[in-house]
Every structure is written in C-alpha cells, then in structure tokens.
Amino acid sequence: MPLDEIRNVAAEVYKTGEFIxxxxxxxxxxxxxxxDLNSDLEASHPGAAQVTWEQALTFIGNRFYEFRTHKRDVNQWDEPGKLLHSLTDxxxxxxxxxxxxxxxxxxxxxxIREE
Known part of the structure; x- marks a missing residue:
C-alpha cells in the first residue's frame, strides 16, 4: 500500500474509528x-470496537481452560501471559x-479497579 494511502487510512481511523x-x-x-464501555467514544468514533477487560479476560480464561491440554508449554510467554495461565489452573x-x-x-x- 502506498504511503499516501496509508496516511488516508490512518486519518479515517482517527476520525471515525474505522476504515473500510x-x-x-x-x-x-x-x-x-x-x-467500561465509553459512550463518548461511541459517539465520536462509531466504527471503533470497544472491549471491556471483563470480556477480554473471560475469553482468555475460557480459552486457556478449554484448550488446557494444548496450552501446557508457556515458557516462551511473557509474564502477564504466564500469570493468566497460572490463574486459570x-x-x-x-x-x-x-x-x-x-x-x-x-x-x-x-x-484493574472496580468503579
């Protein structure tokens, strides 16, 4: 992709939250x-995807648990990944x-603090 086009894509993402x-x-x-989800961000950047920590961590925890036999070798992972894997166990x-x-x-x- 040419540099000018990359700049246009970036400008659209910064403006609306999305480029298609x-x-x-x-x-x-x-x-x-x-x-939490942010209504101001939704209004200013409707194309942006918002994900809460609860949603992300639910996915990660369930994934580690469901695929526990495949996710045993974690020595190459960074510390946060190892911690989440350990917490699943x-x-x-x-x-x-x-x-x-x-x-x-x-x-x-x-x-991550509660409200």
Missing part, C-alpha cells in the same frame, strides 16, 4: 480496551473452571 476499503478488501479498526478444581474467581484474581493482579 474495497481494493484490496481491507478493514482497519480502532480497538479500545477498558474497564489456580481456579480449576475437580475439572471445573471458576470463571468468577479467575476474573477477580486477574483484575486484582492487573490493577
């Missing part, structure tokens, strides 16, 4: 990750994953 192109088919979105008892306890521990370790 036809040739080649491409979609670029701003992704905002936070404790910590909050699994008798073959049952306790998502609520995982979320409580993960948000505390990551410094």
């Amino acid at each position: 192109g036809d040739a080649p088919p491409i979609r670029v979105r701003l992704i905002a990750l936070g404790r 910590t909050h699994t008892s008798h073959g049952e994953f306790d998502l609520d306890q995982f979320l409580t521990s993960a948000t505390a370790h990551m410094g």
Whole structure:
C-alpha cells in the first residue's frame, strides 16, 4: 500500500474509528480496551470496537481452560501471559473452571479497579 494511502487510512481511523476499503478488501479498526464501555467514544468514533477487560479476560480464561491440554508449554510467554495461565489452573478444581474467581484474581493482579 502506498504511503499516501496509508496516511488516508490512518486519518479515517482517527476520525471515525474505522476504515473500510474495497481494493484490496481491507478493514482497519480502532480497538479500545477498558474497564467500561465509553459512550463518548461511541459517539465520536462509531466504527471503533470497544472491549471491556471483563470480556477480554473471560475469553482468555475460557480459552486457556478449554484448550488446557494444548496450552501446557508457556515458557516462551511473557509474564502477564504466564500469570493468566497460572490463574486459570489456580481456579480449576475437580475439572471445573471458576470463571468468577479467575476474573477477580486477574483484575486484582492487573490493577484493574472496580468503579
């Protein structure tokens, strides 16, 4: 993609939160990750995807639990990844994953404050 076109794509993403192109088919979105959804961001950048920490950590915890036999070798992962993997094991008892306890521990370790 030519540099001028990249600048145009970036300008559109900064303006609306999203760029959709036809040739080649491409979609670029701003992704905002936070404790809560932000109505001001929704209004100013309607194309942006908003994801809460709860949504992201729920996905991660469930993924680690569901694929635990495939996700055993984590030595090459960074410390936050290893921590989340460890918390998944910590909050699994008798073959049952306790998502609520995982979320409580993960948000505390990551410094995500409640309201």
